[in-house]
Amino acid sequence: MQLLTKEQRTFIFEKDYQAKNFQQVIQSFQEHFPERQSPTKMTIWRNVTRYRTKGASLNLNKGRSGRKRTGRSEENVRIVQGALTENPKISARKSGLDVTIFTFNRIITLDLKWHPYQMQVRNKLLDDDLPRRLNFVQWFLQRNVRFVDDIVVGSEAAFHLNDKVNNHNVCTYAPKNQPPNFNFDVGISRDKVSVSMGLRGDGHVISPYFYKNNLNGVEYLGLINNRIVPRL
Numbered sequence: 001m002q003l004l005t006k007e008q009r010t011f012i013f014e015k016d017y018q019a020k021n022f023q024q025v026i027q028s029f030q031e032h033f034p035e036r037q038s039p040t041k042m043t044i045w046r047n048v049t050r051y052r053t054k055g056a057s058l059n060l061n062k063g064r065s066g067r068k069r070t071g072r073s074e075e076n077v078r079i080v081q082g083a084l085t086e087n088p089k090i091s092a093r094k095s096g097l098d099v100t101i102f103t104f105n106r107i108i109t110l111d112l113k114w115h116p117y118q119m120q121v122r123n124k125l126l127d128d129d130l131p132r133r134l135n136f137v138q139w140f141l142q143r144n145v146r147f148v149d150d151i152v153v154g155s156e157a158a159f160h161l162n163d164k165v166n167n168h169n170v171c172t173y174a175p176k177n178q179p180p181n182f183n184f185d186v187g188i189s190r191d192k193v194s195v196s197m198g199l200r201g202d203g204h205v206i207s208p209y210f211y212k213n214n215l216n217g218v219e220y221l222g223l224i225n226n227r228i229v230p231r232l
Helices: 006-019 022-032 041-054 074-086 101-111 129-140 145-150 217-231
Strands: 114-118 120-123 152-160 171-175 183-186 192-200 205-212
Touching: 006 022, 006 041, 022 041, 074 101, 101 114, 192 217, 205 217
Parallel strands: 120 183
Antiparallel strands: 114 171, 152 192, 192 205
């Protein structure tokens, strides 16, 4: 319900002082403020009582009510900011600071305007990878336009059985929209189960194929010739 204005509160008190009857106050209010929903008897009683006991019907505690903010105090904000400046990879659970996890996260997002960035895992590049990529690009640029329709874009997902780093649990904090250079290079692991699938240029999906560990060159060529090429 829309709050009463100062003029409407004063009108209610004056009419109640004159009429001493809630129903007459409501009727007078409807005539004087036809565009406004009439207050209930309880609203009138509270408005008049507050005026008589406190000298005003307005909420004098507005802006000062509610529990005093203690978690996100200036001191805690300063402590969290100092800890992040010293170690941006600090964990909310293991920060060692005298603040709760909830307060720690709220200070970072609401007060410091920082954002947690997850570590990105990249494939380690070898010395002969860059020349091979350059040769492929030059070869691709020489193909005709319809060649793109026959391309199969593939993707693989690996389910590791060892203690590889879970990048969802490793993050570093930095100002929002200013991601840091936070990466972790890993080698090829063979202790895993992998799945591969592809998307053809015309939109057709190549069914997923499961295999243990990694495929060597011969096995990968067999996968292409025996399972992917027949689907083109």
